[in-house]
Amino acid sequence: MISLGVSAIGQGLLYGLLGVGLFLTFRILDFPDMTVEGTFPLGAAVAVSAISHGISPLIATLLAMLAGMAAGALTGFLTTTGKVPILLAGILVMTGLYSVNLRIMGAANVSLLNKANLFNAPFLKNLPPYFDSVVVGLIVAVIVVALLILFLNTQIGQGFIASGDNPTMARSLGINPAHQQILGLVVGNGLVGIAGALIAQNNGYADVNMGIGVIVIGLAAIIIGEVLFGELTLSQRLVATVLGSILYRFVLLLVLALGFSANDLQLLSAIILAIAIMVPTMEHKLRIRRVLRNGVQHND
Amino acid sequence: MTDVQLQVENVAVNVAVGDTARALLKNINLSVKPGEFVTVLGANGAGKSTLFNAITGDVPVAGGRITLAGHDITDEQPERRARLIARVFQDPKMGTAPRMTVAENLLLASRRGKRLSLGSRQLNARLAEFKTLAAQTGNGLDQALNKPTEELSGGQRQALSLLMATMTQPELLLLDEHTAALDPHTSKAIMTLTQAIVSRENLTCLMITHQLEDALAYGNRMIVLKDGQIAFDYDAEAKAKLTRADLLEYFG
Numbered sequence: 001m002i003s004l005g006v007s008a009i010g011q012g013l014l015y016g017l018l019g020v021g022l023f024l025t026f027r028i029l030d031f032p033d034m035t036v037e038g039t040f041p042l043g044a045a046v047a048v049s050a051i052s053h054g055i056s057p058l059i060a061t062l063l064a065m066l067a068g069m070a071a072g073a074l075t076g077f078l079t080t081t082g083k084v085p086i087l088l089a090g091i092l093v094m095t096g097l098y099s100v101n102l103r104i105m106g107a108a109n110v111s112l113l114n115k116a117n118l119f120n121a122p123f124l125k126n127l128p129p130y131f132d133s134v135v136v137g138l139i140v141a142v143i144v145v146a147l148l149i150l151f152l153n154t155q156i157g158q159g160f161i162a163s164g165d166n167p168t169m170a171r172s173l174g175i176n177p178a179h180q181q182i183l184g185l186v187v188g189n190g191l192v193g194i195a196g197a198l199i200a201q202n203n204g205y206a207d208v209n210m211g212i213g214v215i216v217i218g219l220a221a222i223i224i225g226e227v228l229f230g231e232l233t234l235s236q237r238l239v240a241t242v243l244g245s246i247l248y249r250f251v252l253l254l255v256l257a258l259g260f261s262a263n264d265l266q267l268l269s270a271i272i273l274a275i276a277i278m279v280p281t282m283e284h285k286l287r288i289r290r291v292l293r294n295g296v297q298h299n300d
Numbered sequence: 301m302t303d304v305q306l307q308v309e310n311v312a313v314n315v316a317v318g319d320t321a322r323a324l325l326k327n328i329n330l331s332v333k334p335g336e337f338v339t340v341l342g343a344n345g346a347g348k349s350t351l352f353n354a355i356t357g358d359v360p361v362a363g364g365r366i367t368l369a370g371h372d373i374t375d376e377q378p379e380r381r382a383r384l385i386a387r388v389f390q391d392p393k394m395g396t397a398p399r400m401t402v403a404e405n406l407l408l409a410s411r412r413g414k415r416l417s418l419g420s421r422q423l424n425a426r427l428a429e430f431k432t433l434a435a436q437t438g439n440g441l442d443q444a445l446n447k448p449t450e451e452l453s454g455g456q457r458q459a460l461s462l463l464m465a466t467m468t469q470p471e472l473l474l475l476d477e478h479t480a481a482l483d484p485h486t487s488k489a490i491m492t493l494t495q496a497i498v499s500r501e502n503l504t505c506l507m508i509t510h511q512l513e514d515a516l517a518y519g520n521r522m523i524v525l526k527d528g529q530i531a532f533d534y535d536a537e538a539k540a541k542l543t544r545a546d547l548l549e550y551f552g
Contacts, residue, residue: 155416158400162408165397172356172395173464174382174413 006130008253012246013137014198017144018214019221019241021191024148027222027237029164029184034090035075036218037211038097039068039189043196044206045104048112051201057118061197068193069186071097076182086181094211101208108208117201133202140198141242144191149235160184161234192218213266216273221245223276248272304367305504306332306355306472311364313347313354313528324350326528327364332506332521337498339515340508341547342525348508351525352474355506357381369471383413386465388458388478395461398450402441402460405449406430409464433463437493455486459493466497473498475507479514487511491518512547 018040025033043064050060071093078089102108124132151157163170163177164184170177192214200206225237225244232240255268313325325347332338342348353359355366357378366374368384389395396405407423407430427445434442437459441452449457458478465473475494479487495518498505509515515522520536534542 151418153421154418155411155421156418158404158408158421159416161400162397162405165399166394168389168394169397171379172382172387173408173411174379175408175416176377176379 003128003130004253005250006128006134008249009246010130010133010137010202011199012249013141013242014133014195014202015217015249016137016141016221016242016245017191017195017198018218019225019245020141020144020148020238021188021195022215022218023222023238023241024184024188024191026219028161028234029181031086032090032215032219033072033075033185033188034087034215035071035093035097035185035189036090036192036215037213038094038101039071039192039211040196040199040214041101041206041208041211042071042097042104043068043193044200044210045101045110045196045208046193047197048110048200048206049104049106051112051115051117052110057116057121057201061118061194061201064193064197065190066193068196069190071193072185072187072189073182075189076185080178080181098208105206105208109205111205112201113204117204118198119202136198136202140194144194145238145242148238152234156183213269216266216269217245217248220248220269220273220276223273224248224251227276227279303333304331305334305336305369306330306506307365307367308351308355309365309367311351311354311366312362313350313359314362324359324528325354325361328528328530330523330530332504334504335502336521337503337505337519338507338521338523339519340506340523340525341510341512341515342531346525347528348525349476350528352387352476352506352508355472355474356385356387380413384471385474386412386468386470386472387474387476388461388465390477390480392454392457392461392481395464396449396457399448401446401448402434402452403427403430403445405460405464406433406467409467412468412470433467434460436496437463439489453486454482455490458482458486458490462490462494462497466501466503469501469503471504473503473505475505475509477508477510480510494518512544515547516542516544 018036022033022036025031046067047060047064050063051057075089075093078084078092079086084092118136119132124135127135152161159170159175160180160183163175163180167177221244222241223244224247225240228244228247229240251272252265252268256262260268308328308330310327310329311325312323312327314321314323328351340348340351350359354361357373357376361374365372371384373381373384403423407421407426410426430445431442434445439456439459441456441459444452444456449460452460462478479490482490491514497503507519520539522534522539522542523530524532
């Protein structure tokens with residue numbers, strides 16, 4: 001039971017990167033980036049293939065990040081220069097990546113059995129089971145979140161936030177929102193590429209279908225973090241997203257413990273996300289109704 | 301030194317309506333001196349906003365040339381022109397980033413048109429300066445520096461937009477009916493602030509307005525647009541003699 005919890009924390013931290021990557025586009029720039037459903041397995045495919053070819057796991061993970069960034073840049077190019085609507089641009093790249101991922105792996109599923117990976121690094125050897133994913137996840141999450149907080153507080157970071165908040169205003173100040181959109185897609189998908197690489201190494205295999213539904217997992221992390229912690233600064237919300245991702249894993253554990261099959265997970269994920277999105281709106285409506293009811297009585 | 305700040309030469313703007321092209325601006329010529337405050341009048345569809353959009357680069361010109369402070373900006377992208385031109389929109393929501401604080405908005409505006417770097421934004425070092433700047437609005441903006449702008453009133457937001465547009469002393473200030481969305485009292489306060497800033501910074505300014513009183517009371521030149529052309533152009537002396545009744549005739 002405890003090991004299940006530890007595993008959930010580890011997986012939550014690793015998937016947290018996916019949430020943080022999506023946060024840049026979904027919450028700061030204000031659009032859902034479907035590319036991630038292709039870049040997540042792309043990161044996995046690149047990392048697993050690179051490791052199979054004898055490349056060190058660390059370099060393989062960085063290659064996965066670069067591949068993710070390239071995919072993000074492609075979506076960015078399609079939507080800014082090509083004027084393809086952002087949702088469709090993401091879907092196009094995601095669909096194309098399915099074939100690319102098959103080419104990279106040479107099969108639908110590639111195992112990492114008996115190969116070196118980040119989770120069997122020497123310093124993780126003496127840990128109890130599943131703690132390796134917690135340690136690796138924590139290290140990566142801390143580094144990534146810290147770098148992003150630093151970035152958001154730079155001049156470019158502020159321009160990035162502004163162009164998501166009000167593109168007209170950003171343009172009138174000389175900031176090109178199209179450039180910021182590409183930046184968000186490149187960095188966001190780079191992080192999702194890392195997430196895919198880490199999850200594949202942790203699971204011991206890459207599968208061409210492992211991207212299905214990951215946008216829902218990432219968005220669920222963001223929204224659970226928001227529902228849980230309420231009003232936060234942008235920097236705090238990045239941390240809340242990682243915590244939301246961990247909590248999401250526990251919700252899934254609970255659901256499985258209730259007797260649902262693993263095959264039901266996608267449906268359950270979608271339902272959990274839908275509920276998490278609806279809760280704040282319904283809460284708001286209820287509060288207004290309460291205020292209106294009380295207000296009339298007290299006012300003369 | 302040139303005695304012309306803004307030169308609009310033979311500028312035409314067309315839009316496609318179905319298969320036919322319609323002229324929004326018909327070879328407009330306008331020359332504005334440094335420090336001139338021009339009020340721009342005209343009925344809906346006369347081409348006032350199109351003239352602004354042509355100057356900022358938000359609509360492509362079909363012909364002609366636009367020069368500002370010695371720079372030929374005709375073919376420059378809107379983002380590039382932002383280093384020279386600041387615009388305040390009618391909708392108070394257009395000019396500020398809603399989820400960023402007042403101070404963060406001011407900080408961004410203080411770097412108008414400059415290349416942003418990966419250096420720290422250095423907000424704290426400038427808070428005192430921003431507080432003084434915001435205090436001149438007289439509407440409590442200086443007490444709200446750390447509030448997101450979505451929590452401000454329309455008047456505060458518009459005052460902030462005005463500060464953001466003028467704090468870097470742009471070569472040209474465009475006011476696009478910037479008080480039209482405000483109540484009469486707030487509108488007057490914003491106009492008083494506008495006049496104070498424009499005079500103090502000696503800004504060259506074009507102001508679109510539908511308020512005939514404002515058009516008469518402010519500025520030292522007035523142009524009236526009609527059907528995409530400048531129908532009348534009054535200098536300070538002629539403008540001073542105009543009455544509300546004269547103006548009503550143009551819109552009758």
